[in-house]
Amino acid sequence: MLKIDDLHVSYGAVRAIKGISLEVNDGELVSLIGANGAGKTTTLHTISGLVPAQSGSIILDGKDLRKTAPERIIELGLAHVPEGRHVFARMTVEENLLMGAYIVRDKARVRRQLEMVYGHFPRLAERTRQLAGTLSGGEQQMLAMGRALMTAPRMLLLDEPSMGLSPLLVKEIFSMIKGLHADGITILLVEQNAKMALAISDRAYVLETGRISMSGSAQDLLHDDKVRRAYLGA
Amino acid sequence: MGEFLQTLFVGLRLGSVYALIALGYTMVYGIVRLINFAHGDFIMVGGYTLIFTVPLMTAAGMPAWLAVVIAIAVCALVGVLVELIAYRPVRRKGTNMTALITAVAMSLFLENLAQAIPAIGPNPIIAGQFFASGGFRVAGVTLDYITTYTIVVSAVVMLLLYVFTQKTKMGRAMRCVSEDKSAAILMGISVNKTVLSTFAIGSGLSAIAALMYVAQYPKVYTTMGSLLGLKAFVAAVAGGIGIVPGAMLGGVVIGLVESFTTSYINSSLTDTFVFLILIIVLLIKPAGILGKNVGEKV
Structure with missing residues (x-):
């Protein structure tokens, strides 16, 4: 599904990735x-x-992600749950989940995904109106994962x-x-x-x-x- | 009592105009962390657009104030162009400081460009009447139409803006980009498009401010946005820069300070008091009245 070939990444003069290849x-x-x-x-x-590569290829189902x-x-x-959760702290739990479905136009589908995520993470269902910044670390992780699941990736x-x-x-x-x-x-x-x-x-x-x-x-x-x-x- | 009420209404009128302008500063700052020093000059752009389009409106038998629709479009376009031509390329290559200098440069550029246009020139132009004169009597004072319209229209516009940022998809996208750019990208939000819409809306608001301001003070000149913009910027900072309700509150506070200083202390001290209030607010609450000193969470 995902195939990375000879990937090189640098931050300025610092070479962070020196030619890795992997496959999922x-x-x-x-x-x-x-x-x-x-x-x-x-x-x-x-x-x-989020970070540009110097060289190499990242292919997802035949599509070159470096050209996307x-x-x-x-x-x-492909959904990404970043390190440190990166939930939108000043938005509510439900708003965060809705942002996860930003690219989904079909409202009925968004509702279904929302129900699905609340089913997976009942603790989020109890806190729909709470600001994400006030959640505990574990709840924020669940929210970040739930948000990533909103597009059914x-x-x-x-x-x-x-x-x-x-x-x-x-x-x-x-x-x-x-x-x-x-x-x-x-x-x-x-x-x-x-x-x-x-x-x-x-x-x-x-x-x-x-x-x-x-x-x-x-x-x-x-x-x-x-x-x-x-x-x-x- | 009569004088007090009159002063209060004048303060609210001034404050509404400051608030509309302050919103432009605060929205842009919230999303790209840039103080758009050219924002004050968008009022001037709006002012001249009104000067040139109001006669067309009246000639077409339509109310003069309807020219504001054209002014909004022109200001939004200028805002978008400034972002596309000047700010975006500089942001990509430079630092926050280079972007700031570019904003100062854009401000001077717009003012001088306006002067170079033959129809505008260096001398002020006096605007015609936008609204019917007169007013109505409330609690023993005469409330003129301009004051009433300014307060009501600003309140409605700000309410709409609030609903927009809270309830619409694009409004939510703006809040996301302002809070966490990379997370916003991961949601599929285009940062560039969102930034452009923010510039368009913020600049469009300055056209409404221009209508209200010029209706009261009909002199339009190329540097009219400097002090006005500076005071609105003070309002945005006092209220908490980057926070939409903060800009509204800051604007009203600055407007009231100005009008009460004029009525009860000394009209030549108004600007002194405006900045004094800013300093006091920042000493007590460095992040502004509604600002929170949020530590960066890792």
């Missing part, structure tokens, strides 16, 4: 793990067009969904991601919590200072000595 197949849950500053978020930002205007990428069925980019959450909430968020995967949504997951990410993923890539150092099935990586020492604290 239909229905797969793939994680991208690695230390802080390895380039995980930059990779997702480049896919979504950033605001049109969501129309191709075929593929999700999830950036550090567990960041700053209590262990209990992390578990809850991960079981939701598993649920979305089970529903058939293709997912590219970026996580610092490598252990939990690998536990729910089909495959994974390890990113090290802008390069992919290892890749393989999540199970293999979970039991790999090098990965265990570097990322799993074992």
Whole structure:
């Protein structure tokens, strides 16, 4: 579904991504793990067009995302839940969700998606009129994910969904991601919590200072000595 | 009592005009973090458009004030062109400071361009009457039509604007872009289009302000927007720059300060008091009356 080939990204003189290639197949849950500053978020930002690439290609279902205007990428069925949630703090929960469906013209479809999201995240349904900025971290993460689901995307980019959450909430968020995967949504997951990410993923890539150092099935990586020492604290 | 009421109404009239102009500053600031110093000059553009189109309206047998529709279109177009030609390219390449300097330059450019147009020239032009003269008596004071229209029209326009930003898709898109540009892009919102609509609406509002202002003070000249724009900017900052209700409140406050200073203290001190109020407000609430000092959330 998504195929990245020899991607290079720089911020000025700093080369953040030095030629990575990766692939996410239909229905797969793939994680991208690695230390802080390895380039995980930059990779997702480049896919979504928020950061321009220097060279390489990013192909989504045959379409070159580098030649697509950033605001049109969501129309191709790719939604991005950014690191740090980025909910619209001064808008209500429901307004945030409606913004998620900004590109959807059919009002009945928006209503249906809204019901679906409230079904997935009952806690949001209890807080429709609350300002998003006053939600807890976990609720904001749910809102950011719910907002991304409003277009019924075929593929999700999830950036550090567990960041700053209590262990209990992390578990809850991960079981939701598993649920979305089970529903058939293709997912590219970026996580610092490598252990939990690998536990729910089909495959994974390890990113090290802008390069992919290892890749393989999540199970293999979970039991790999090098990965265990570097990322799993074992 | 009579003098008090009269002063109050004058203050509200002035304040309504300031509020309409302040909205333009605040909307543009909210969305691109730029103080559009050329915004005051859009009032001048609106003023001259009225000068030239009012005779056409009356000749066609239509009420003079209807020329404001053309003025809104012209101001909106000028606002959009300024953004497209000057601000957008500079924003892409430069810093906030270069954009600010460009805004000052656009202001001077518009004023000098106007002077260079033969039909305008360096001398003020006196506008004809836009509204019927006279008024009606309320609680022992005469409330003239211009004052009434100015207050009512501004209130209606601001109410419409508020509903627009809260309830319509484009209004919501504007709030999103102003809050978080990259998240807005991820929603499929075109930042460029949203910024252009903001310039169009903000500049269009200055045409309505021009109608109300020139109806009261019929002298139109190329630098008429400087002080007017500066005071409206003060209103926007006092109310909390970037916040739509803040601009409305700030405008009314500045208008009232001005009219009460004129009536009860000394008319030559009005501008001093306007800026004094700004300093006091900013000392007590640095983010403005309705502004919140929100720490950046990561």
